[in-house]
Every structure is written in structure tokens, then in C-alpha cells.
Amino acid sequence: MSSVDSVPEISSRIIALLGNPNVGKTTLFNRIAGIRAKTSNFPGTTQDARHAQCCGAMLIDLPGIYSLDLEVSESVVCRQVLDGDLAPAGVDAHVPNAILVVIDATNLMRNMTIVAEAIAKRLPMVVAVNMMDLAKRQGIHIDLERFGECIGCTVVGCSGKTGEGVDELMQALDSATIPDRSAPTELDAIEAWGDDIYSLVAAARETPVNDRLTDRLDRTFTHPLLGVVTFAVVMTGLFWVIFKLAAIPMDLIDAWFGTLGGWVAGLLPEGPISGLLVDGIIAGIGGTVIFLPQIVLLFFLLALLEGTGYLARASFVIDRVLRPFGMSGHAFVPLLSSHACAIPGIMAARSVPDPKDRLATILVAPFMSCSARIPVYVLLTVILFPDSPGMQAVAFTSCYVIGVLAGLFSSLIVRRTILRGPSRPMAMELPSYRFPDLKAAGMLTYDRAMMFLRKAGTLIVAISIVLWWLGAYPQRPQQHILFSEDTTIEQQQRIYREFDTRYTFLGRIGDTVQPVFEPLGYDRQLTIGVLASFAAREVFVSTMAVQVVGSDDAEDDSVLASIANATRDDGTQVFTRATSWSLLVYYILAMLCLPTLVVTAKEAGGWRWAWLQLGWMTLLAYSGALIAYQAVSLLS
Amino acid sequence: MIDHAQSNAHTSGSIPLTQLTRGQSGRVQIDGAATDEIKMLRAMGLRPNASITMCRLGEPCIISLSGACGGGCRIGLAKEIAGRVMINIERQSETQPDGQSNG
Amino acid sequence: MPVHDWQFWVVTLAGLIAALWLIRLVLPKKSRGTKASLTVGGKPVGKQSSKPKNDSGCG
Numbered sequence: 129m130s131s132v133d134s135v136p137e138i139s140s141r142i143i144a145l146l147g148n149p150n151v152g153k154t155t156l157f158n159r160i161a162g163i164r165a166k167t168s169n170f171p172g173t174t175q176d177a178r179h180a181q182c183c184g185a186m187l188i189d190l191p192g193i194y195s196l197d198l199e200v201s202e203s204v205v206c207r208q209v210l211d212g213d214l215a216p217a218g219v220d221a222h223v224p225n226a227i228l229v230v231i232d233a234t235n236l237m238r239n240m241t242i243v244a245e246a247i248a249k250r251l252p253m254v255v256a257v258n259m260m261d262l263a264k265r266q267g268i269h270i271d272l273e274r275f276g277e278c279i280g281c282t283v284v285g286c287s288g289k290t291g292e293g294v295d296e297l298m299q300a301l302d303s304a305t306i307p308d309r310s311a312p313t314e315l316d317a318i319e320a321w322g323d324d325i326y327s328l329v330a331a332a333r334e335t336p337v338n339d340r341l342t343d344r345l346d347r348t349f350t351h352p353l354l355g356v357v358t359f360a361v362v363m364t365g366l367f368w369v370i371f372k373l374a375a376i377p378m379d380l381i382d383a384w385f386g387t388l389g390g391w392v393a394g395l396l397p398e399g400p401i402s403g404l405l406v407d408g409i410i411a412g413i414g415g416t417v418i419f420l421p422q423i424v425l426l427f428f429l430l431a432l433l434e435g436t437g438y439l440a441r442a443s444f445v446i447d448r449v450l451r452p453f454g455m456s457g458h459a460f461v462p463l464l465s466s467h468a469c470a471i472p473g474i475m476a477a478r479s480v481p482d483p484k485d486r487l488a489t490i491l492v493a494p495f496m497s498c499s500a501r502i503p504v505y506v507l508l509t510v511i512l513f514p515d516s517p518g519m520q521a522v523a524f525t526s527c528y529v530i531g532v533l534a535g536l537f538s539s540l541i542v543r544r545t546i547l548r549g550p551s552r553p554m555a556m557e558l559p560s561y562r563f564p565d566l567k568a569a570g571m572l573t574y575d576r577a578m579m580f581l582r583k584a585g586t587l588i589v590a591i592s593i594v595l596w597w598l599g600a601y602p603q604r605p606q607q608h609i610l611f612s613e614d615t616t617i618e619q620q621q622r623i624y625r626e627f628d629t630r631y632t633f634l635g636r637i638g639d640t641v642q643p644v645f646e647p648l649g650y651d652r653q654l655t656i657g658v659l660a661s662f663a664a665r666e667v668f669v670s671t672m673a674v675q676v677v678g679s680d681d682a683e684d685d686s687v688l689a690s691i692a693n694a695t696r697d698d699g700t701q702v703f704t705r706a707t708s709w710s711l712l713v714y715y716i717l718a719m720l721c722l723p724t725l726v727v728t729a730k731e732a733g734g735w736r737w738a739w740l741q742l743g744w745m746t747l748l749a750y751s752g753a754l755i756a757y758q759a760v761s762l763l764s
Numbered sequence: 765m766i767d768h769a770q771s772n773a774h775t776s777g778s779i780p781l782t783q784l785t786r787g788q789s790g791r792v793q794i795d796g797a798a799t800d801e802i803k804m805l806r807a808m809g810l811r812p813n814a815s816i817t818m819c820r821l822g823e824p825c826i827i828s829l830s831g832a833c834g835g836g837c838r839i840g841l842a843k844e845i846a847g848r849v850m851i852n853i854e855r856q857s858e859t860q861p862d863g864q865s866n867g
Numbered sequence: 868m869p870v871h872d873w874q875f876w877v878v879t880l881a882g883l884i885a886a887l888w889l890i891r892l893v894l895p896k897k898s899r900g901t902k903a904s905l906t907v908g909g910k911p912v913g914k915q916s917s918k919p920k921n922d923s924g925c926g
Contacts, residue, residue: 194804194807194808195803195804195806195807197803197807198800198803198804198807199800200804234837235809235829235837237809238808238809238829238837241807315798315803315806316812319806319811319812339828342838343819343820346819346820346826346838347820350820350824350826350840352822399872399874400869400872400874400875400877400878401874401877401878403878404878404881440840441840444823444824444840444842447824447842448823553841553842553843553844553845554824554840554841554842554845555801555804555805555808555839555840555841555842555845556839556840557808557837557838557839557840558826558838558839558840560838587889587892589885590885590886590888590889591885591889593881593882593885594882594885594886594889596882597878597879597881597882600878601868601875601879602868603868603869722889726892735893
């Protein structure tokens with residue numbers, strides 16, 4: 129219990145919102161809390177905690193559950209919060225001062241279980257019968273007063289969508305009391321009790337309307353052929369929109385950070401601090417923020433899709449594909465999200481109910497080709513097929529396909545060895561088809577975007593600083609090199625740059641590590657590029673640019689062309705066909721993202737999982753790249 | 765309650781959910797141990813004597829919790845789970861889609 | 868190493884702080900008593916809530 133003596137500025141009154149999934153609880157919460165809603169974590173768990181300080185209390189939106197008495201993590205968290213043992217990070221946990229039970233007017237009977245369980249908690253309570261507008265349309269009538277008499281507390285009808293009844297609800301919460309009737313606690317008795325109350329207070333129309341449309345849509349979306357086709361179309365459309373629409377803000381962000389960097393460089397005298405700020409910190413932040421448009425778009429569109437009810441059906445379609453490989457249909461959204469960035473994808477894996485399924489999903493999520501790999505894919509496919517945009521597109525798409533296949537394969541192995549056991553079959557409520565809630569989708573997207581910025585951003589900045597320092601020191605003492613007469617100015621500058629680089633810590637690490645990558649066909653410069661990518665994959669292109677050309681303007685075509693034509697120390701080409709293929713395969717399969725590793729460790733509950741992920745992906749990447757290099761060398 | 769007693773008298777023919785035909789209705793029959801899976805299904809609405817209608821066969825199996833909820837509640841089940849849910853087919857004589865509501 | 872350059876010390880300090888912060892992330896958590904997060908064994912977390920009193924049902 130929190131100290132009663134402390135005088136909180138903020139009210140320590142806690143109101144917990146409890147209810148089944150799909151009853152519009154979140155919509156109702158959003159309507160009450162508005163922009164004051166924040167998302168954090170329930171400490172020690174992997175459940176999101178939406179909460180808001182409003183109306184004189186801390187409102188906590190508990191995860192939607194069918195019953196408190198189940199052993200799924202959502203129910204466990206709800207039990208702990210109601211017992212006063214758990215609260216969102218930063219909130220002092222104590223037994224809630226009131227419970228707001230949100231139930232669905234169109235599905236009353238089933239909701240009675242959670243009502244009974246809430247009554248049994250003997251806390252002040254109000255029941256909100258949500259979706260009254262929908263109930264009216266379906267010809268369902270509920271006697272709210274009678275309902276309140278039956279259970280012994282206030283029952284308010286409302287609609288989170290239209291806002292109707294919300295004021296009344298808040299007033300009822302202020303004067304909430306412990307129910308003066310009790311409810312049974314044993315499952316059979318609860319169900320009978322619920323039936324009785326339902327028969328007293330609700331009246332429904334005989335035949336529900338619109339069922340045939342729902343039936344037909346369901347059958348189409350889950351059809352073994354049509355369902356898959358629909359799915360492919362929807363996904364292709366989704367990705368196309370994301371790539372196309374995101375390109376504009378991405379260019380803007382890129383330009384803006386470039387300008388910012390130039391401005392800061394002009395402001396400060398030249399020197400290490402300027403270098404750290406511009407090439408380390410600003411470049412690092414810019415490199416993270418530039419993926420925000422894709423992430424925002426993906427999550428927004430996914431939230432919309434989910435709001436329509438389609439995603440639930442699509443999950444079953446995908447379940448058929450994923451189950452033989454040891455993941456469930458619930459892994460669909462996490463794996464899809466990982467195509468923008470594995471960090472929010474791995475966090476989305478929280479919605480996978482079975483622990484082993486979930487762990488498998490987390491472990492293989494980084495195989496899904498994320499946005500950061502795209503600059504590398506583009507560079508290499510252009511180098512490999514300079515005159516054939518068609519082949520470039522095919523190669524580009526193949527990279528994604530290989531990533532997915534590698535993920536499935538890895539999941540299969542993990543589920544046959546360390547995470548043995550069958551994949552839990554899916555049982556999921558299929559919400560009715562409806563128009564998505566734009567506001568809820570927007571708020572969800574905002575939450576996820578902020579989370580991405582905080583997690584990825586902080587890590588990438590830290591790594592950028594360290595990498596910059598390793599690449600800046602020690603500085604080579606000024607020495608003049610005697611060049612032969614026929615070396616051009618450019619060649620001389622290149623040689624100076626090379627010596628400078630090799631003198632630094634990063635360069636020395638590159639020299640030391642390079643023999644490891646020799647069988648893959650990488651020279652010193654490529655090795656440094658790959659090492660630098662550990663901070664963030666897309667850094668590869670700019671690192672190569674700096675070594676080859678002295679400029680890191682990765683957008684400049686001439687720079688890209690120079691990279692393509694780069695030469696090794698011995699004069700031969702860096703990007704031979706064999707090396708390029710090898711590099712491409714390496715980038716598809718390698719775990720090259722430290723921020724993702726950190727998130728894996730957190731979400732999977734231990735660093736051993738992160739090391740496993742790193743080890744396995746490195747092994748796969750190395751072998752794949754090795755085979756690619758040797759095979760292509762042999763064939764040419 | 766009388767209705768339940770009558771349908772229980774015809775219980776000899778309870779079949780797995782997967783053997784229903786499309787559009788066929790029945791009542792859920794739960795017996796045996798309360799495993800986690802059964803508790804979950806019950807909490808989702810597949811409780812003893814809950815009236816359900818088969819909407820889609822196969823993988824996934826889609827059923828709607830008919831009556832008593834305005835028909836707005838559908839549940840998708842993997843075939844594996846559906847095979848473990850037993851259903852009593854009701855005789856069509858008693859009109860029971862909304863047997864619980866009293867107008 | 869330009870030890871005479873004050874800017875060098877500033878950026879080195881920044882680098883050290885960043886490096887230490889990163890290392891701290893990787894090290895196993897010592898003092899924080901984490902409640903068991905999701906484990907492979909799937910054991911439930913936290914104590915069971917005490918069963919409420921068994922009053923006669925509402926009518």
C-alpha cells in the first residue's frame with residue numbers, strides 16, 4: 129500500500145477499466161481520457177499499460193480478458209492490478225478505488241462472467257454497458273435500471289463511439305459503491321446467474337440481421353484459395369502504399385537533417401566537437417528518424433485493417449502457413465511489422481498467447497527484411513544488374529523472400545530443438561466488420577512511434593557516438609608521403625584517407641578482423657562497413673562513401689557510382705560479382721542491429737535469447753555469404 | 765430450465781463440432797476436466813448449453829453464438845480445437861434460438 | 868592522441884559515457900528484483916487472489 133501520509137500533488141485514486149476484448153473499452157477510455165492517455169509498461173511484465181490522469185483519478189485501461197480466472201498473462205496482470213500489487217510504471221500500486229466494468233450491449237450474456245468476477249472483488253464498482261448505439265440498431269433492448277438492481281450497483285448505458293452517456297458514467301464513478309448484492313464464484317453458478325439476469329433485463333430481436341454478408345465475407349477471407357489471394361492483394365497494396373507514401377517525408381527528413389548538419393558545422397569551429405555533433409550525433413539521430421514515416425504508416429494502416437475486422441480472419445489464413453514452422457497466426461502482425469523495423473515488431477509479439485510461439489516469433493523477427501536494409505539492397509542490386517531494372521526488381525524482391533524463408537526455417541529448427549512442443553492452435557473471437565476507428569488508430573500509432581524513437585533512437589545515438597570516436601582516433605601524425613609522378617590528386621587523396629583510416633581504432637579493428645571475412649570476398653573497407661553497420665544497417669552505405677570518396681552524401685549518384693567502382697588496396701575492384709552476391713546474402717541474413725538485440729533480450733526475458741539470436745543469424749549469414757562467394761567465383 | 769432438461773434427454777447424439785453442417789445449430793456440451801483450454805473457451809462464450817450455429821467448416825471453423833447476443837458474436841477455432849468441442853444437435857421442434865430471452 | 872586538445876577530452880568523455888551506458892545494458896540486472904516475465908515454462912506470475920466469500924447468488 130502506498131503511504132497514506134504522503135500528500136500527492138496528483139490524486140492517487142485509481143480506477144481500473146475491466147472488460148472483455150472487443151467491447152470498445154479502449155474507445156471508451158480514449159473518449160474519457162483524451163490526449164492525456166499515456167502508454168507505458170506494467171513493470172516485470174510484457175503487457176502494455178494505458179493510463180491517464182484525469183477526472184480526479186488515475187485511470188488504468190486493463191488488458192481485455194474473458195475471465196480473471198485464466199492463466200494467460202493478460203488475466204494475471206489484471207488480477208495483480210486489482211489486488212493492488214501492480215500498477216503502470218511510475219504509478220504507486222494500491223488496490224483500486226473503483227472498478228469500471230465495460231460490457232458489450234450486443235453480447236451481454238457472455239460478458240456476465242467478468243461482471244460476476246468483478247463483483248466478487250468487493251470494490252466500488254460501476255458497470256458501463258457500451259455500444260448502446262449498435263444495440264439499438266440491432267433491436268436489442270436492455271433494462272438498465274433492472275440490471276442495476278440485480279447486481280446491486282450503478283449501471284450506465286453509453287457509447288464510446290458517439291460519446292453518449294459518458295458524462296453520466298463519470299458521475300456514477302465519483303459516487304461508486306461496493307455492490308450490495310453478491311455474485312457466485314464457481315463457473316457453473318456464474319453462468320447460470322448470468323443467464324438469469326440476462327433473461328430479466330435484455331430483449332433481443334428474433335433473427336439477427338446482416339449475418340449473410342458477414343458469412344460471405346468470412347468465407348471469402350478464410351477460403352484456402354480466395355483467402356490467400358485476398359491476403360496477397362491486401363499485403364501488396366499495403367507495402368506499395370507504405371513505400372510510395374513514405375518516400376516523400378523521408379526525402380524531407382533527409383534534407384532537413386543534412387541542412388541541420390551543415391548549419392551546425394558552419395556554426396562551430398572545425399574540430400572534434402563539431403565532428404562528433406555533425407557526423408556522430410546528428411547523423412545518428414537522422415538515421416533513426418528517417419524510418420519514422422514507414423513505421424508510422426505501417427502501424428497506422430495495420431491499426432485500420434485491424435479495426436475493420438479483416439486482420440482477425442487473415443490471421444487464420446496465415447496460421448495455416450505458420451503452424452508447421454512452429455509459430456501461430458498471432459505472429460502475423462509482429463512479423464509484418466518487422467518489415468518496417470524489428471523493434472516494434474518484436475514488441476508486438478506480446479499479443480501471441482502461447483509463450484513458446486511468442487519466443488519463436490521474437491527470435492526470427494529480425495529475418496524479416498527491415499527498412500534499414502533497403503539502401504544496401506538498392507546499392508548492391510544496382511551494382512549487380514546495372515543495365516536491367518527488371519532484374520534489379522526481381523533481386524530486390526528475392527531478398528525479402530529469402531529473409532522470410534530463413535525466418536521460417538529458423539523457427540522450425542528452434543521449435544524442434546530448444547523450444548519443443550506443438551504450436552498452440554488458434555481460438556479467436558472474430559469481431560464484426562465495421563468502419564475502423566481513425567482516432568484510436570492514430571493514438572495507437574503515436575504510442576508505437578514514440579516507443580520506437582525512445583528505444584531505437586537512444587541506442588543508435590549512443591552507438592554512433594562510440595563508433596565516431598573509434599573512427600576518429602588515434603589521429604595519424606602528419607607525414608608527407610612521396611608519390612610517384614603519375615599519381616593523380618584524387619589517388620593521392622585516396623591514399624591519405626586510407627592511411628588515416630587504418631591508423632584509427634576502427635581501422636585497426638578492421639585490419640584485424642578482415643581475414644575472417646576474406647573467404648567471403650570482403651576487403652578492409654567492406655569489413656569496416658559491415659562492422660559499422662552493427663550500429664544501424666544503413667550506415668553501411670555512408671561508411672563506404674566516406675572511405676571511397678571522402679564524402680558521405682549517400683544520395684548523390686556520382687557518389688554511388690564511385691562506390692560501385694571502388695578499388696581495393698591492390699587495385700582490383702571491391703564489388704566484384706562474387707563479392708556483391710556474398711554481401712547481399714550477408715545483409716539479408718545477418719543480425720546487424722544492436723538495438724534489436726537489446727529489445728530481444730528485454731522481451732524474451734533474458735540475454736541468452738539475444739545471444740542465441742545473434743549467434744544463429746551470424747552463423748547463417750556467414751555460411752550463406754561464404755557459399756555465395758565461392759559458388760559465384762567458381763562459376764565465373 | 766425445463767428446456768435444458770428436455771435437450772439433455774436427447775444427449776445420446778452429441779457430436780464433435782467439426783461434424784456439423786453449415787447452418788446447423790446445436791448446444792455446447794461440456795463434460796470432463798476443466799482444462800485451461802476449456803476454461804478459455806467457456807469464458808469466450810462456448811459454455812454448457814450455449815447455442816451455436818456453424819458458419820464455416822474446415823480450417824478455421826467459424827461458429828456464431830446464435831441468439832442471446834444479437835448474432836454479433838463469432839468465434840474462429842482451429843480445426844484441432846473444434847474437434848474437441850462436443851455439440852448436441854437440437855431437434856428443430858422447439859424454437860430455441862432466443863430461448864433465454866423473455867421479451 | 869591529441870591530449871593537448873581540450874575538445875579531444877570533451878568528445879572522449881562523451882564517448883565514455885555512451886560506452887558505459889551501452890555496457891550497462893548488456894550486463895545482467897543485479898539489484899532489481901524483476902518479477903518473472905514471460906518464461907518458456909509458462910508459469911503464472913504473482914500470487915493467486917484469495918477467493919471471495921461465497922454469498923448466496925443474486926436473483
